[in-house]
Amino acid sequence: MALKEGARVKDRGKSEAPRPQGGVEAHLLVKDKGLPFNNTKLQSISLWHFLYRLALIGILFFVSPSQAGESTPQGRAITAQRIEWIDVHVHLVGGRMRDYECAAQVALKAMDEADVRTSFVMPPPQPPGHPGLYDYEDFISSLKRYPGRFAFLGGGGTLNTMIQKAAPDHISKHTRRRFEKKANEILRRGAVGFGEITAHHFSLMPGHPYESVPADHPLFLLLADIAAHHGVVIDLHFDVVVEDVAHLPPKLASQANPSQLAANIAGFERLLAHNRKAKIVWAHAGSDMLGHWTAELSRKVLREHPNLFMSLRMGGGVPSNRVLDESGEVRIEWLALFCDFQDRFVIGSDQFFVSPDIQGSGPGTVFGQRAERVREGSKTLLSKLPPDLYQKIGYENTVRLYKLKE
Ligand SMILES: [Zn+2]
Numbered sequence: 001m002a003l004k005e006g007a008r009v010k011d012r013g014k015s016e017a018p019r020p021q022g023g024v025e026a027h028l029l030v031k032d033k034g035l036p037f038n039n040t041k042l043q044s045i046s047l048w049h050f051l052y053r054l055a056l057i058g059i060l061f062f063v064s065p066s067q068a069g070e071s072t073p074q075g076r077a078i079t080a081q082r083i084e085w086i087d088v089h090v091h092l093v094g095g096r097m098r099d100y101e102c103a104a105q106v107a108l109k110a111m112d113e114a115d116v117r118t119s120f121v122m123p124p125p126q127p128p129g130h131p132g133l134y135d136y137e138d139f140i141s142s143l144k145r146y147p148g149r150f151a152f153l154g155g156g157g158t159l160n161t162m163i164q165k166a167a168p169d170h171i172s173k174h175t176r177r178r179f180e181k182k183a184n185e186i187l188r189r190g191a192v193g194f195g196e197i198t199a200h201h202f203s204l205m206p207g208h209p210y211e212s213v214p215a216d217h218p219l220f221l222l223l224a225d226i227a228a229h230h231g232v233v234i235d236l237h238f239d240v241v242v243e244d245v246a247h248l249p250p251k252l253a254s255q256a257n258p259s260q261l262a263a264n265i266a267g268f269e270r271l272l273a274h275n276r277k278a279k280i281v282w283a284h285a286g287s288d289m290l291g292h293w294t295a296e297l298s299r300k301v302l303r304e305h306p307n308l309f310m311s312l313r314m315g316g317g318v319p320s321n322r323v324l325d326e327s328g329e330v331r332i333e334w335l336a337l338f339c340d341f342q343d344r345f346v347i348g349s350d351q352f353f354v355s356p357d358i359q360g361s362g363p364g365t366v367f368g369q370r371a372e373r374v375r376e377g378s379k380t381l382l383s384k385l386p387p388d389l390y391q392k393i394g395y396e397n398t399v400r401l402y403k404l405k406e
């Protein structure tokens with residue numbers, strides 16, 4: 001896939017350039033007038049957080065002038081440059097007509113507006129027999145018309161259905177061979193990884209499936225070995241359940257989800273430990289629907305599993321676990337994570353780009369209506385990061401993790 005390092009920074013002239021907010025540390029200087037303990041909210045933060053804030057403020061003074069541009073008296077960085085970023089997780093909705101060409105054009109327009117250099121397209125994680133089941137074969141010819149703008153992952157409509165279908169304790173040799181053959185074929189066709197695959201997926205509306213298998217299902221372990229062998233990633237949708245749940249939140253209880261849930265994190269950790277060379281991108285960090293995926297949990301699993309990465313989604317989920325707070329600022333616990341695990345985060349917006357010819361009210365169309373909000377959230381997040389973190393999370397981590405080359 002063609003990606004020019006030198007092409008990632010767009011100079012669009014000073015007059016039309018938006019102004020990155022100077023990073024969170026700059027924001028803190030503006031909002032708190034440089035005094036970390038000047039309101040009641042801040043008085044309640046722990047000593048640990050205070051030390052973090054000092055460290056984050058310190059980053060500002062170590063940012064080189066070429067990275068930060070000028071600084072106003074209010075501490076806001078000004079730059080004439082718009083920096084392009086990579087979105088590692090989007091979907092195209094082609095409908096019954098499989099019109100992925102028009103969906104790709106919708107995506108391109110949005111990408112240009114949001115300074116997205118490249119988007120990684122993948123089929124959603126579909127269960128066996130799902131209406132309109134599709135995989136990468138259906139859209140790659142449309143993507144290839146725009147070299148450098150798209151990459152793809154495959155398996156959401158094939159490998160995922162096989163995983164959901166196969167009983168973990170009865171995997172025949174034939175099933176394993178068929179699975180392995182399909183996985184290898186996906187990579188031969190040029191995929192940068194396997195996705196979107198799920199071990200646990202909540203239904204959020206009618207027509208949106210509930211799916212659940214142990215994350216250490218033998219076919220998951222096999223996929224990890226294949227991914228490790230070829231040095232590619234697995235994009236995993238995993239609605240984590242840290243402890244048994246007797247009553248689901250109303251939003252989940254009203255859809256096709258079970259009434260009770262058993263903890264599933266142990267299987268996930270076994271998958272991560274199974275093959276340390278398998279890079280697993282846990283999708284949708286910052287927007288989990290159950291509320292168990294906290295920043296604290298992220299810290300724990302990132303520390304214990306060096307082959308784990310997270311893609312950030314700025315859409316929905318339990319408010320207290322979101323990356324951005326109600327006023328659009330990065331929550332301190334997430335910012336601390338980004339600083340401590342700088343190489344482990346990427347942006348995966350999970351936007352759905354819908355062909356304009358599609359009429360209907362299915363999940364793809366509904367998610368498509370939310371795409372702009374999600375996109376804006378991703379841009380807001382990047383604009384609030386210090387320049388070096390913006391570069392890493394928005395671009396460099398993805399280039400390294402997915403081995404993007406010219
Ligand atoms: Zn997902």
Ligand SMILES: [Zn+2]
Nearest residue numbers: 091124196350
């Ligand atoms: Zn997705």
